[in-house]
Amino acid sequence: MPHRILAVLAALFALTVSTPAYAQGFFSDVYDYWSSGDMGEDMFNAVGLTGEDVVFAVDNPDKVWEAVKEDVSSGAAGERILNTVGLTPEDVAYAIDNPGEVADAVYQDWASGDMGERMLGTVGLTGQDLAYLIDNPGDFGQGMLDEITSGRAGERLGQFGVGLYEGGKEVVTETIYMAADGAASIYIVTAYDDYQGMFDAYQPNSMLVQAYKNSDDPGETTRQLISSFAQLPGEFRDAMWNDPQKAGHIVGSFAVPLATPKALSLANKTIAKTPGLRVLATDVRQLTPCALGKCPVFKDLTAVVESAPKPVKVTPKTPKTSKKPPPVDGPDPVMVDQVGKPSGTFTQRATEVPYKRPPEVATINPSKPFKLSKLDKKTDYLWVVDENGNVLIAPEHQALSGYAPHRPTPGVVKHGDLTPGPGGKTRGIARAGGELKWNPETNQWTLNNASSYSFNRHDRVMGNVENLKAVRQLLEDSGVEAGAIQLKNVIKPQG
């Protein structure tokens, strides 16, 4: 799927082009994607459904609807959604009572560039991709230079940006309302002219759920979805050349949903581990909590399972197709080994005992994806790779949460806190460690190996740049933007 997503971003660049040759390739790509059925499968997989589930749903609409109804009426769905995105019911109530403030927060998020950065990460663009696009302008038509120098491209991009903001904002706002309403199943499709009308005449659930609710024809839902997507390429193509703002609106509407398939996948996998619990279709967006200053990155998603009340059970019956669910990916063992062997460290400080996990720490692996845009550029972070190959990242100072007040520098987090030893008496075992800091000069995050887990190890092995490359690869395997991190080896060679 990443190359499809990349194609969406490439379309942004195509806005600056007067000839549509590249765009035709793009739409051909999208059409093939849709017509092959891959798009539909990816959509369902993103929300934790398999082909078997869909077949069952089509064949058993009554059972599915009963399950949806129970999920909604019990409040379980709403609570699950709120937990997933890191919001409390109080947050939602506040957002509903203060829509202007929330809209301002979303605007600031957009205007600051943070939203754009997340979106760039969402579509999987790498530094290499950008370099290629810049080095190969011929791919985008002969008119590109003229468009740029004349200012037309800038104007069109500006219009596109406005639409992008509008589309993203609508998704965020509707998600807040839907989550507040306890919607069990959310599909947000905003690429239609009458979307604003639909939004104004707000209904508790999305089009998909409405179809389930209101139609006697169980095939209506599928038809509605297919019809929606079938219209999209044509609408988008026309808008690209005639109405950049609308094109931006369409991209904005979909960029937000694209931001979270991995997070959703993780949530669904976690929930799926609970016997009898089945999420039919959940689609919660990353931008909502981030706009409210509560990015969900540090939420432990196991809490979703623990807080989920009565589970809803839907058992597939006589499936007509079989599609294996995607495997639960763990860290690449080869890469984990390249990070370093598990080792303790000679650095132990009596005044730091007990070593313990700080309240804010992200555990990152392929099934717990991560985006650098969730980090605060004004904050310094510590990282370690634990024995199992998870990358743990935490802010270095957490005094505000009352963490470790007894230490010489109250609230300071040490690498050993991320991997504490038995009883917290010592810094424990890790494969490597270092710092992650924003470099304003390069506009990149810098990953160094300034940690006792890299240069004061029990096994006397010294860290090197190859270890750092492996750490960066582990992060990239977990969804971190490729090429977004520069490496800095602070360890001098042995001699």
Add this chain to the structure above:
Amino acid sequence: MLPSNPDELSALLDARQADGWDFDALLSLGVRSSRDRDAAVIDWLKAAPSTERLDMACGLLWGLWSAGPPPEERAAAFLDASDGVPLDTQTAYDLAVTLAKLLGGRLTEPIRARIAARMAAVTAARADDPMLDSLLQSLEDAM
């Protein structure tokens, strides 16, 4: 990076001592600096020996010596500078680790014997200090 000028280095460490310091930061500073700064660090300790200064010096020396153990004359200088410094739980552990690092170098037998004797004295205190015992146990497990 630690400055090459001994006076500047001494002034820098005096300022750190006065303003507050972090062991990991000193260790990291040592790792980034040239190993030959160790002589000036040892001189700084020797100029006004104290428990706190020994703690700070150990952090720096661990970093400086991360690229390899020092020559014997530097090991001897450290033994001289640290001799008689009152030890608390932390500095006793620091000293034990530093001594262990020194033992990784090419040393003559008299120096090895001095290190061994110092190590025995340091570790003797563990019986009355559960925290030190715990820290030294982690060191022994690693050796």
